[in-house]
């Protein structure tokens with residue numbers, strides 16, 4: 001979604017029942033508002049899903065949380081958010097279909113997920129975290145541009 005300023009608007013992590021995500025419930029153990037997600041399965045897809053959810057949490061402070069829970073990001077950060085939000089939703093569906101890491105990727109490439117969208121996903125997430133931090137730190141150093 002794009003607002004009238006041309007910025008991308010992303011949507012908060014949807015509230016999915018805990019048992020569906022295979023996470024230990026964390027809503028009562030986050031004194032500083034940080035979600036702690038721990039996989040209770042040995043399915044590596046769950047680790048990927050957690051990494052994607054953690055990335056989305058990491059990005060939220062770079063945006064402005066609106067009253068309706070949507071987050072307004074600058075274009076760069078919004079693109080990163082939307083990219084991983086799509087991967088998160090695809091992976092969630094994939095998992096809910098009972099797929100494993102070696103199953104054919106959800107994108108239709110016919111390659112195993114581990115060799116396609118799952119390949120180097122945690123490393124890609126770490127790279128994008130650094131890139132987003134760098135981009136937003138650089139923005140802060142520039143004088144504010146009035147819109």
Ligand SMILES: [Zn+2]
Nearest residue numbers: 105107116117
């Ligand atoms: Zn794929």
